[in-house]
Structure formats: C-alpha cells, structure tokens
Amino acid sequence: MTVVDTLPVLRALEAAAGHAETAERQYRQEAAQRIAALEQERAFAYRRLGLVRALSDAMAAAEDEPVAVACGLAALRAKLGWATDSEARDEVAVRFAPVLQALFRSLTGEDEPDPSPQAALADFEGWYVESRGTPFWSLFDRYMPETPLVDF
Numbered sequence: 784m785t786v787v788d789t790l791p792v793l794r795a796l797e798a799a800a801g802h803a804e805t806a807e808r809q810y811r812q813e814a815a816q817r818i819a820a821l822e823q824e825r826a827f828a829y830r831r832l833g834l835v836r837a838l839s840d841a842m843a844a845a846e847d848e849p850v851a852v853a854c855g856l857a858a859l860r861a862k863l864g865w866a867t868d869s870e871a872r873d874e875v876a877v878r879f880a881p882v883l884q885a886l887f888r889s890l891t892g893e894d895e896p897d898p899s900p901q902a903a904l905a906d907f908e909g910w911y912v913e914s915r916g917t918p919f920w921s922l923f924d925r926y927m928p929e930t931p932l933v934d935f
Contacts (some may be wrong), residue, residue, distance in 0.1 A: 805921075808891065813830070827920040829903065829921045832916070834859070835886065835904070838855045839890060841854045841855055841857065841858035842855045842883065842887055843890060848887050848888075852883045852884060852887065860876075862923075863922055863923070878907055878911070881907070882903040882904050882907050884903070885903040907919070
C-alpha cells in the first residue's frame with residue numbers, strides 16, 4: 784500500500800463508488816421486480832378480456848340464465864383444457880357461476896346487474912387466490928413441450 788492509497792480523499796471516493804454501485808444494483812433488482820409484476824398484471828388483464836369475450840360469445844344465444852351458465856361453464860372448461868371433472872374443478876365451477884350469472888344479466892341488458900360482472904369476477908379471483916394460493920389466471924399458463932421438426 785502506498786501513501787497515495789491511504790489518502791482520505793481516495794478512501795472517501797472509493798466508499799462513494801461502492802455505495803453508488805450498491806444503489807444501482809438494488810435499483811436494478813427493484814426495477815426487474817416491478818417490470819415482472821407489470822408484465823403479469825398485463826397478461827392477466829388480457830386473459831380476463833379474452834375469457835370474458837369467449838364466455839360472452841358462448842352465452843349470447845342462451846334463452847335463459849341456467850342455459851347461459853351451462854354454456855359459460857362449458858366454454859370455461861374448454862378454455863382451461865379441462866376434459867374431465869374433479870372435485871377441485873367442480874368447486875371452481877360452482878364458485879365461478881356467479882360471474883356467469885352477472886355476465887348473462889349484463890348481456891340481456893339489465894341495468895347495472897348487482898353484482899356487476901367485474902365485481903363478481905374480482906370476488907371469484909379473491910376466493911381463488913385465497914383458497915389455492917395462486918392466481919386463477921395462472922391456470923392459463925400451459926407448458927408447451929417442444930416437438931421435433933420433421934423434414935420430409
């Protein structure tokens with residue numbers, strides 16, 4: 784170590800550089816977490832939109848609420864790729880039915896159905912995350928295995 788290395792000004796500048804590096808690293812981590820949260824929020828918003836659009840299309844021609852709910856549940860199961868029933872899936876369907884009822888009432892022109900489709904969906908999402916520990920919209924994350932490319 785030289786005399787120059789022991790100068791207080793150099794020690795102070797070295798410490799400041801270290802603090803700046805730490806602050807930058809922390810900011811990058813926070814920014815990455817915020818970007819990931821915003822990305823998930825966007826993906827879930829588009830999943831909501833796509834699902835409600837598909838459910839609305841499936842229910843539009845229904846003559847009454849029970850038929851509409853059945854059509855909506857069939858569309859929901861199809862969107863989720865649920866070909867078979869289970870106790871857990873049946874529970875989700877039962878808890879999702881109020882969303883379909885509110886959506887049908889909205890489709891039939893009922894003024895401000897109570898609850899609104901948005902409120903019913905928010906209630907369902909809250910129940911789902913509370914009971915399952917994960918957002919409902921994560922069910923739409925499907926692993927797509929790589930398939931070999933075959934050249935003939």
